[in-house]
Amino acid sequence: MILLVDLCYRKDSLSADEFVKPIAQIVRSEGIPSVHLHFSEVTAQDIERADGAILCGTALMDNEFARHTDRFLWLRDCRRPVLGICAGMLVIALVYGCSTGRCREIGMTDIRRVAGDPLFAGKDAFQAYELHSLAVRPSDAFDVIAVSSRCVQAIRHRSVSIYGVMFHPEVRNEWVVRRFVRAHATPIRSG
């Protein structure tokens, strides 16, 4: 089971359909069940019960999650794989002491892989949909896997399976989510 963490400005917000539901559909299409929780209600036990977690994105104006980094401290002790998308990547960065800065990208952007990683195997260069006003400057705890001309686009923690991507893979790059859940969760087979 994959835990989908909703980072939007409040539980059951108008943004959830835009940023959580498309990820849920991709996970479901892989035959893998998911549970959707708002960040304000996630506990360490919820993470332990899951095979992995995906921290979903938010609207461009929505940085409310950044005011509640205390709600994400479970990430520091997390033994489960995590994929942070856009706001999710920012949360990972904030919890792990990376710095962030202003960087607005909206629309399709060229992305280049700069380090090897199974999640990005065979994807040396691709275009991806961006919707962010901040970017991450990773600390030494992370490897940079991919970049655009403007900022870091994908990171991986050096000792645990925690990934962050700044682009939105649910748009034209579903393979990121598919590869992540296939690697870490077991599909339910019918019959």
Next chain:
Amino acid sequence: MKLGVLFSGGKDSLVACYTAMQKEEVVCLITVVSRNPESYMFHTPNVDLAALQAEAAGLPLVQVETAGEKEAELSDLVRAIRLARERHGIEGIVTGTILSVYQATRIQRVCSDLGLWCFNPLWHTDQEAYMEEVIAAGFLVLIAGVFSYPFDESWLGRVIDEETLQDLKAIADRYGITLTGEGGEFETFVLDAPFFSKRIVIERATRAYRNYNGVFRIEQARVVAK
């Protein structure tokens, strides 16, 4: 949060409006009427009837015209949104965009430049489930234009009900069109919606069709009690 809905008169903008109403406060509809039938952003058949739909919905309409030239129409969108902010104090925009990165990118940039929220509640929705929800929720939607093979003239003015949806699914499977018409294969017009306090009745309409391109033009319509 006070929101304005970017509104074409078709099903997606009105379903997005209905969704937004469940979570936030929708204070106006915003329409950019393009005089260019090739407009990528705004042209839809019968957009002139937006005022009737706004009346049926009981919402104020902010309407501006654009000549429909590719980049100039974006500045007309900015003008419309600014007007909506002045008149109704909107803090964000709602759109019915489902798949179009072109539209989403432009509207997201406009909202960002104006310091407004942007909501796309239908973004990458499951198209089959969505179309079934549109019918089940009580939207009365007709096909107001067809712009691709294999749609013939009989599709013009057809109401999207279960039977029509089955026919659309068969066409989508065989010809690779989007089930929602998001790729511009067909356009729709909404006569009634669950949140309308009144409904629209068509009194006179004409069909213009040639070579898999056609429009169901509503010449005369009125709002009546439900």
